[in-house]
Amino acid sequence: MDPVSVTLLAALASGAAGEAGRQAWTGLGALVRRPFRRGDGTDRLPAVSSGEAELAALQHDPADPVRAQALSTALAVRAALDAEFQAGLQQWHEQAKLVRTGDGETRNEISGGTFNSPVLQGRDFNGVSFGNPTTPPHGT
Template structure:
């Protein structure tokens, strides 16, 4: 399993990435709140966090790298002790990363003179004012 970084958790907790990040955070929250499963025991071993406290702490201060690292550590320890959690966490992480990559924008402009180019993704609430420096060809 690829480790889940504190930076990735900070981005998700802070809502960076919009709706996709919000959904990923909800998925992680649901996963962390699942009972700890080690054979027949449903409680975490003494001294081992389920990750719930760290998750709530990061929700309260999503930009705090120490809280993000605490959650990343709790997730790693729980995954090492709970095979089912490790499998589900790995599935969640792969889906989250795939969703983030699917949202990437790759623009390519080539050949000739393009004039003004506007590149980006998910624009809203903007107004463009275009000023012509010469009359259109059909009005010359």
């Protein structure tokens, strides 16, 4: 499983993406609070974090990249030790990646000047080619 993106965790902790982001963050909290289970069937708990402390720390200071990295690491370690948690985290991660958090956000601004060509504004264009117009613009 890929590690959970530090940027995604920080964005969700800060309240990005509105209600969808809040629900994703709440879902991660519920997942982290599940009892820690070892994959070998023993009741012995490992000496690693469940992720709860890191989750709370990031929620307290979502702009701190060190806290986001600590949570990402705690989730990865727990997933490696707890197969049930790994399955839940994988499912959560696939859904959370669909939440628009502003990660990779693009801002487009045009001001001043005269423009004689079409302007495309957006993000992640594929298969677009730009050529010279076949006719001059009106008024030229």
